[in-house]
Amino acid sequence: DADVTQTPRNRITKTGKRIMLECSQTKGHDRMYWYRQDPGLGLRLIYYSFDVKDINKGEISDGYSVSRQAQAKFSLSLESAIPNQTALYFCATSDAGTSGIYEQYFGPGTRLTVT
Amino acid sequence: AQSVTQLDSQVPVFEEAPVELRCNYSSSVSVYLFWYVQYPNQGLQLLLKYLSGSTLVKGINGFEAEFNKSQTSFHLRKPSVHISDTAEYFCAVRASGGATNKLIFGTGTLLAVQP
Numbered sequence: 001d002a003d004v005t006q007t008p009r010n011r012i013t014k015t016g017k018r019i020m021l022e023c024s025q026t027k028g029h030d031r032m033y034w035y036r037q038d039p040g041l042g043l044r045l046i047y048y049s050f051d052v053k054d055i056n057k058g059e060i061s062d063g064y065s066v067s068r069q070a071q072a073k074f075s076l077s078l079e080s081a082i083p084n085q086t087a088l089y090f091c092a093t094s095d096a097g098t099s100g101i102y103e104q105y106f107g108p109g110t111r112l113t114v115t
Numbered sequence: 116a117q118s119v120t121q122l123d124s125q126v127p128v129f130e131e132a133p134v135e136l137r138c139n140y141s142s143s144v145s146v147y148l149f150w151y152v153q154y155p156n157q158g159l160q161l162l163l164k165y166l167s168g169s170t171l172v173k174g175i176n177g178f179e180a181e182f183n184k185s186q187t188s189f190h191l192r193k194p195s196v197h198i199s200d201t202a203e204y205f206c207a208v209r210a211s212g213g214a215t216n217k218l219i220f221g222t223g224t225l226l227a228v229q230p
Contacts, residue, residue, distance in 0.1 A: 031216070040124065041222055042119075042121075042205060042222040042223050043218075048217070058217070090158060101147060101164075101166060103161065103164070104216075105161075106151075106159040106160075108158040
């Protein structure tokens with residue numbers, strides 16, 4: 001089984017709808033991240049969480065919110081989806097590991113289309 | 116703050132030919148450097164990383180990269196590519212110190228291997 005899972009894998013929704021993307025991990029990592037990927041722009045950080053009570057905005061947090069329900073679960077919500085939020089969304093996790101460098105491990109992604 | 120530049124958005128190459136994907140970074144502090152690969156319809160997978168020590172690092176699938184501090188570069192190379200290497204490749208940088216471990220990604224290079 002995959003260590004980092006994302007649901008749904010694909011989603012089409014309409015403008016103005018609320019949508020939640022979910023991420024779960026079995027790696028036991030304390031840190032979790034949400035990124036979006038757009039063609040020609042690479043990956044940009046939306047939110048990150050160091051533990052259940054520590055959540056931080058990334059570079060493009062406007063229009064998004066997150067919830068860290070447990071160490072293993074980190075959800076991303078779009079309160080009122082708009083077409084320019086159409087993108088591929090990735091969840092990632094990390095911990096100090098043996099090297100102390102917090103290497104990040106990525107989920108398979110959620111492709112979101114807002115019409 | 117750190118930044119990453121991948122000047123080539125797409126690199127076409129014939130099978131069994133050598134390839135170099137370029138990555139330049141900018142940072143006022145010491146950094147860790149990473150190359151990730153994204154195969155079609157999949158998440159990101161770590162290819163290799165530079166933390167410290169030897170400037171030539173070897174990764175999976177026969178790839179290697181060389182850290183050049185004076186030129187602020189971390190180019191990815193493979194002496195002979197296969198069709199299966201067709202994917203998008205992302206260079207990423209993060210500060211080696213500090214409380215956060217936010218990765219800054221380049222915009223990606225699509226390696227298109229032709230028979």
